[in-house]
Amino acid sequence: MKEQEQKKHRSGRRLFKGLLFLAACGLVMAIMVYTPIFTLQRVEVSGISYLTREQVLEIGRIHTGEPLFQLQTDAVAQNLMHDLRIESAVVRRRLPDRLEIEVVERKPVATVACDYGYLDLDHNGKIIAAYRALHSVPIPLITGMEVKGLYLGDEVKDENVKKVLYFLSQIDTEALNQISEVNIANPDGVVAYANSSVQIRLGKLDRLDEKAVLTADFVKSLKTSRHAIDYVDFSYEAPFIKLKGFDPNLEKEEGKS
Template sequence: MMNGEDIDNKEIIDNTMEYKPLGTMDAINSESIDDTVIRGNVGKSVSGAAHEKPKRKIITRSGILRVLGVLAAFMAFIAIALSPVFVLKHVNVHGNTYLSDEEIIRISGVNLGENLFQLATDEIMQAMGKDIRIDQAIVRRNFPNSLDIQVVERIPLAIIKCDYGYLEVGRGGIVLDAHRNLSQIPVPIVSGVEVSDLFVGDTAENQQLSQVLDFLDKLNRDTATSIAEINISDPNNVMVYMNHSVQLKMGALDSLQNKLEITESVNREVKQAKHPIDYVDARFDGSYSIKLKE
């Protein structure tokens, strides 16, 4: 027979057994549980990503039409570019004074009948720039069948005699061209000086010639082209011969730079003179005298 105290203890024991906490050996580490859950989720996520099928790109009807439109436009451009309408028929040359149109075209390497779209204008300009006589060249297509060439020439200032003919020389004494015979170029001949072993692109290094070239370079164009010859055989008695058979006595070669205005003034008087002029004496700086023919 149990007393009340025993009954109470029994209930406590039963309750304790029913709600007995897990022992140390039976316990599951909470960290292991968390780790298992995390690894399980990650594994599932990676596995799912590996087996997920890539999305297919859908080509729409409008996309196909755009591609076909681009191809059609490209084919149309090719057909137009190769059309006989764009065959080169005319080459227009501008800015040349000393070089002929035919010579400019020859230097460019362009041939009539070529397709205008197939002409590389940059390459044409580079080819023309290699010619010492051309300072600058600009080439443009002029649709439908023309090509425009604009040039800036290196201006020849004088012609001098050499061992095999005649040379055109420009600023700085650069040889711009060579001729076997005296050519009809509207620049004066400088006599009294002769060079040898010079060719196109070389520089004539002669002090007296350099003084004459500097003088001619500073004259206005009208006066420079009115001079037929400058004789410097005697550096102290330079003679200038005008196109109208007028002799201009210039004095010392070193004084030429001081007589630019006198030379231009004499040129105007020679053109306006009503009576033939025999010679003009400009040996003294600042003044000159005119001797008329009898």
């Protein structure tokens, strides 16, 4: 009987210690969740160039002042990725009062006209923004065609548009912002235009990686060029630059005389 009573006594003590431990853990958790020390005060956002910090907070449904440990980082990341402009997002807590958000944007590469306005496309042709009037975002406008019946989240399937988007996606942001238009009305004679209206003759949509490098270098050099350039032709293996007021045929004639 004594042994049974001792066992009951020991099991009772273990139960009491277990309950005490759980209560202590609950108290610690309550302190961590509700203490002002662990409330969200700072949100650091990286990886954005088109979205603003305020837009990221709104999309993620993040509010400063809320308990840091009540904030579900997975839910915030899912909220962000529901926005078509965001390709991926990683959200981390940083004690005592900080949230870190790393965003990979779906960057608009070009704009196309549609039957109700304009659409911004990413490098895959996915429509990530739509609006009625042309806005001032410094990305090229693809002309010579129009898409119809497509909306946010849809994908443009036109092969020539896909090739142009690939070409543009190989150009760095600094150079891309200096290209105003790519006209594909003639797929065998595609022409891009720099912001200074200088023609960049691309010809057929082939050798796109090579032409992207040449185009990026060319538009950057326009800032320091001492000559007025009429057009540059990258449709041939050997690039050709035509200066304004210069007639190569006339020079050939003068050389013969």
